[in-house]
Amino acid sequence: MxxxxxxxxxxxxxxxxxxxxxxxxxxxxxxxxxxxxxxxxxxxxxxxxxxxxxxxxxxxxxxxxxxxxxxxxxxxxxxxxxxxxxxxxxxxxxxxxxxxxxxxxxxxxxxxxxxxxxxxxxxxxxxxxxxxxxxxxxxxxxxxxxxxxxxxxxxxxxxxxxxxxxxxxxxxxxxSVAHHDEVLAATSHLPHMLAFGLVDALARMKENDKIFRYAAGGFRDFTRIASSNPVMWRDICLANKQALSAMLATFADEMNDLSQTIAKGDGEHLLAIFSRAKAARDRFVDGDNNDAGGSAE
Amino acid sequence: MxxxxxxxxxxxxxxxxxxxxxxxxxxxxxxxxxxxxxxxxxxxxxxxxxxxxxxxxxxxxxxxxxxxxxxxxxxxxxxxxxxxxxxxxxxxxxxxxxxxxxxxxxxxxxxxxxxxxxxxxxxxxxxxxxxxxxxxxxxxxxxxxxxxxxxxxxxxxxxxxxxxxxxxxxxxxxxSVAHHDEVLAATSHLPHMLAFGLVDALARMKENDKIFRYAAGGFRDFTRIASSNPVMWRDICLANKQALSAMLATFADEMNDLSQTIAKGDGEHLLAIFSRAKAARDRFVDGDNNDAGGSAE
Structure with a gap:
């Protein structure tokens, strides 16, 4: 070539x-x-x-x-x-x-x-x-x-x-174009929405300066992508609005379910979700397996 | 002492x-x-x-x-x-x-x-x-x-x-005890729920092995805390269920709103959210300001 x-x-x-x-x-x-x-x-x-x-x-x-x-x-x-x-x-x-x-x-x-x-x-x-x-x-x-x-x-x-x-x-x-946009909505666009959304939610809380003061390393890693370029991300949202808005709505429903699972105190269900997630991440994401094993912060 | x-x-x-x-x-x-x-x-x-x-x-x-x-x-x-x-x-x-x-x-x-x-x-x-x-x-x-x-x-x-x-x-x-539990729900417990929830959601998607394959560095950072100890996190959820379930439900509502903002193509509103979040993170989280400025992945 x-x-x-x-x-x-x-x-x-x-x-x-x-x-x-x-x-x-x-x-x-x-x-x-x-x-x-x-x-x-x-x-x-x-x-x-x-x-x-x-x-x-x-x-x-x-x-x-x-x-x-x-x-x-x-x-x-x-x-x-x-x-x-x-x-x-x-x-x-x-x-x-x-x-x-x-x-x-x-x-x-x-x-x-x-x-x-x-x-x-x-x-x-x-x-x-x-x-x-x-x-x-x-x-x-x-x-x-x-x-x-x-x-x-x-x-x-x-x-x-x-x-x-x-x-x-x-x-x-x-x-395919559609599959690409779904895969990226899941692995990149949705996480960015969650990170932007979380930081914005905290910034709107009362005494937000105090709240951020107690954020530890896990929070820093989790929200790093919220420092990304806002104009670029506006463009990505508008460009992939169908796949992204659908995925975000589904995820919001799942977080509502999780909220109710926690409110009910259903420890067995919580343990199943967290164990599945940890196994999936340790299996699929290379290079830093098990790297937050004991951190509760 | x-x-x-x-x-x-x-x-x-x-x-x-x-x-x-x-x-x-x-x-x-x-x-x-x-x-x-x-x-x-x-x-x-x-x-x-x-x-x-x-x-x-x-x-x-x-x-x-x-x-x-x-x-x-x-x-x-x-x-x-x-x-x-x-x-x-x-x-x-x-x-x-x-x-x-x-x-x-x-x-x-x-x-x-x-x-x-x-x-x-x-x-x-x-x-x-x-x-x-x-x-x-x-x-x-x-x-x-x-x-x-x-x-x-x-x-x-x-x-x-x-x-x-x-x-x-x-x-x-x-x-106060109540304030501690709210602050930690916001800065630690909620982010862990989102990370566990996201990885679990992806793991349950069809062809999930392919999806994780396309995850880039931002996803790795974002989901690192999903490798945390599931038993410990079950205990934390049960111990802080009131503050955490309430915060998670509020956040789910906000993500539903964001989904609709994206579906409507309201770029101005998106830009406002992302800009506020970036400003808050760059201001409050020390040490790595602006560190994902251009990454779209």
């Missing part, structure tokens, strides 16, 4: 790390960046992440054989619109959005139909940092990338996007 | 670390341990955590001037019963339970009234490890300890328990 010209629209952690990883793998000849911040793009050039840049999407994608769209979900549609009519005939387009149905809808709305060489994708990776300065070549090493090709998608385009991510060390899976 | 004889009932992380910290501070002459596991107690002796031990609570507390009860909440009542009639006249008793109303009720049930020299307490500290082997002298350094003395409590006993914890480097606060 060797790309001749990669266009990265949005040279932040996600887009910049793809460019760095492909360069490190010798899998790309030229990288053209695109974004709004001159300072960020100049930095990306000086660090060798991109060779050159344009603030204009249409110009940036000109003659690229691969285009990676790493902009917030709320900016997908305008980004697609800006590249319409400017892509090379055989150019492949893929993206890094955290919800896929909305990106597919945006592409359909802009192009009239889903372009055969557009492969919706989502690298499940990230750190707490932002911008080209945060990019690093190893971000995708051993991380999952989900591709959600549709019936209209050219299998060759999917294969090339897969090869690109594999060159970065990622493990690539394919699933 | 110097204790002549400290009895530690339950020589695990919490009890063992208190003994180690007091020894390191030169604040105790003799430590007598009590527990069921001979291996654990022998280890505690060999590591100098305790000087000697008994498997019998009544024997262990004999002639102690301070008794620290560090047993699970479900074992408090039987432990109090075992020390009835065996305590020295001026002995002070305190505990480390994560819920306080139930411990006070247990003490009242056993002693007929709340003993004047019993000071309910809760050190907000813990690690993922268990047993005397996990104990270390610095566990309480700069950590919070909450004492919940009642009207019947002898102020001198409270002052001595405070001095004991301060000798370990802890910051001691006093609050």
């Amino acid at each position: 060797k790309l001749r010209r990669l266009a990265v629209i949005g040279v932040g952690l996600i887009g910049g790390s793809l460019a760095k990883a492909l360069r490190a793998a010798g899998a790309v000849e030229e990288v053209v960046g695109c974004g709004r911040s001159k300072a960020n793009l100049d930095l990306a050039v000086s660090q060798g992440i991109i060779d050159r840049y344009s603030h204009d999407v249409g110009e940036a994608v000109t003659d690229a054989d691969m285009v990676f769209v790493a902009v917030p979900l709320g900016a997908m549609r305008e980004t697609f619109a800006a590249m319409r009519g400017r892509l090379a005939a055989d150019a492949i387009v893929t993206d890094g959005g955290s919800a896929k149905a909305s990106v597919v809808a945006d592409a359909r709305a802009v192009f009239g139909e889903l372009p055969a060489r557009f492969v919706p994708g989502h690298p499940i990776a990230g750190t707490e940092r932002n911008g080209a300065a945060a990019a690093f070549a190893e971000l995708y090493q051993d991380r999952r990338v989900i591709l959600t090709p549709l019936a209209e998608t050219d299998p060759d385009a999917t294969a090339q996007v897969r090869a690109m991510w594999e060159a970065c060390g990622a493990e690539v899976s394919e699933m | 110097k204790l002549r004889r400290l009895a530690v009932i339950g020589v695990g992380l919490i009890g063992g670390s208190l003994a180690k910290a007091l020894r390191a501070a030169g604040a105790v002459e003799e430590v007598v341990g009590c527990g069921r596991s001979k291996a654990n107690l022998d280890l505690a002796v060999s590591q100098g955590i305790i000087d000697r031990y008994s498997h019998d609570v009544g024997e262990a507390v004999t002639d102690a001037d301070m008794v620290f009860v560090a047993v699970p909440l479900g074992a408090m009542r039987e432990t109090f019963a075992a020390m009835r009639g065996r305590l020295a006249a001026d002995a002070i008793v305190t505990d480390g339970g994560s819920a306080k109303a139930s411990v006070v009720a247990d003490a009242r049930a056993v002693f007929g009234e709340l003993p004047a020299r019993f000071v309910p307490g809760h050190p907000i500290a813990g690690t993922e490890r268990n047993g005397a082997a996990a104990a270390f002298a610095e566990l309480y350094q700069d950590r919070r300890v909450i004492l919940t003395p009642l009207a019947e409590t002898d102020p001198d006993a409270t002052a001595q328990v405070r001095a004991m914890w301060e000798a370990c480097g802890a910051e001691v606060s006093e609050m």
Whole structure:
């Protein structure tokens, strides 16, 4: 796999790390960046992440054989619109959005139909940092990338996007758009809602400064994701509103049931839930099994 | 502050670390341990955590001037019963339970009234490890300890328990039993319910092995506390069922509201919630401000 010209629209952690990883793998000849911040793009050039840049999407994608769209979900549609009519005939387009149905809808709305060489994708990776300065070549090493090709998608385009991510060390899976959005609603979007919701609920309590003072390590870990970017998460909620609102409502019902189980003092039922959860986490989440075994705080 | 004889009932992380910290501070002459596991107690002796031990609570507390009860909440009542009639006249008793109303009720049930020299307490500290082997002298350094003395409590006993914890480097606060249980329900018990509930919900989904496979770092942090000891957490739920069930029900209602806000696509409202939560966490939780700023995973 060797790309001749990669266009990265949005040279932040996600887009910049793809460019760095492909360069490190010798899998790309030229990288053209695109974004709004001159300072960020100049930095990306000086660090060798991109060779050159344009603030204009249409110009940036000109003659690229691969285009990676790493902009917030709320900016997908305008980004697609800006590249319409400017892509090379055989150019492949893929993206890094955290919800896929909305990106597919945006592409359909802009192009009239889903372009055969557009492969919706989502690298499940990230750190707490932002911008080209945060990019690093190893971000995708051993991380999952989900591709959600549709019936209209050219299998060759999917294969090339897969090869690109594999060159970065990622493990690539394919699933349907709907399944992706459900899986991510469960493993990422719902937890973020709970963390935001919990911190907000505590912040609205009387004497909330005192309450936070007594929060221990478990609370810090649990709520870390509540420090995430509010605008990005608004966009994710709006983009995945069907799967997420359904899952959140189901979860709320389950928490109501749990509340009643506690009120009734049904210790046997509580023990069953907690034991199942501990077993599942210890089994499925690698690397830190049993790591809170005795902490009551 | 110097204790002549400290009895530690339950020589695990919490009890063992208190003994180690007091020894390191030169604040105790003799430590007598009590527990069921001979291996654990022998280890505690060999590591100098305790000087000697008994498997019998009544024997262990004999002639102690301070008794620290560090047993699970479900074992408090039987432990109090075992020390009835065996305590020295001026002995002070305190505990480390994560819920306080139930411990006070247990003490009242056993002693007929709340003993004047019993000071309910809760050190907000813990690690993922268990047993005397996990104990270390610095566990309480700069950590919070909450004492919940009642009207019947002898102020001198409270002052001595405070001095004991301060000798370990802890910051001691006093609050009412009810307020303690509400604060802990919010900052510790509710988050644990959400983490247990989320992991259990995912584990019950179809193809749950695939779902966990796509969980990223944020999910790992968020659900770490779901690996906690199920028996201990059953006990905490039963001990704090009133405050916790009420808080969980309120939270479930709020998550239902959030679900509808998402379903309606009310981005402005979502942004307000997320921004408030991020601001609160960045302001109140020390040490890792803004640490998930850009992670969408």
